Amino acid sequence: xxxxxxxxxxxxxxxxxxxxxxxxxxxxxxxxxxxxxxxxxxxxxxxxxxxxxxxxxxxxxxxxxxxxxxxxxxxxxxxxxxxxxxxxxxxxxxxxxxxxxxxxxxxxxxxxxxxxxxxxxxxxxxxxxxxx
Numbered sequence: 001x002x003x004x005x006x007x008x009x010x011x012x013x014x015x016x017x018x019x020x021x022x023x024x025x026x027x028x029x030x031x032x033x034x035x036x037x038x039x040x041x042x043x044x045x046x047x048x049x050x051x052x053x054x055x056x057x058x059x060x061x062x063x064x065x066x067x068x069x070x071x072x073x074x075x076x077x078x079x080x081x082x083x084x085x086x087x088x089x090x091x092x093x094x095x096x097x098x099x100x101x102x103x104x105x106x107x108x109x110x111x112x113x114x115x116x117x118x119x120x121x122x123x124x125x126x127x128x129x130x131x132x
Contacts, residue, residue, distance in 0.1 A: 026050030028114040028124035030061070033096070036130045038106040041098050046083065046114055046124070048093045056084045059121070061097045063112045071109040071127050080115065106132040 026048050033043040046061055048054055060082045064075035079100060086093045099112065108130045114121035 024050065025122065026052050026054070026116075028059075028121040030112045030114065030124050030126045032099075032112070032126065032128060036099070036101060036110065036128055038101055038104055038108075038130050038132060041100045041102070044097050044099055044112055046095050046097065047089075048086075048114070048121070054086055054093045056086075057082050058116060059083045059095075060115045061095075061112065062115050063099045063110060065101075065104050065108045065110040065130065067105055067108050069107050069109050069129070071111045076108075077104055101130055104130050106130055 027050055028046060028048045031045045033045055036042050044061060044063075046059075048059065060080050062078060062080045064071075065077040066073065067076040081097050083095045083097070086095050088094075104110070109127065110130060111125055111127045113126070114124040
């Protein structure tokens with residue numbers, strides 16, 4: 001009887017652990033806080049929503065630029081910065097980073113997105129063009 005109770009407890013613990021693992025992944029957003037201008041820099045606001053906890057260095061913001069004006073293929077330039085500090089804004093995790101366009105020519109197509117475990121976070125990609 002005790003063995004049956006122990007097995008039932010182990011089974012319940014395994015089910016509880018598997019429900020945590022099967023939680024839906026977090027989704028994210030990115031938004032430039034100003035114009036992207038060649039030779040300058042602009043801040044980007046990033047946010048994460050979902051049930052999974054967020055810890056420092058787990059996410060990074062990545063910006064890729066394509067000098068041919070099309071945001072596809074291999075990027076000519078990229079910037080990747082780990083996110084250390086998150087702020088709670090209305091129950092949503094936010095962070096701000098800076099994107100640098102000092103060596104990016106006008107007319108370049110760029111995309112900024114969040115990365116977690118070398119995978120783009122769903123919903124976080126913003127595509128834009130660098131101005132003069």
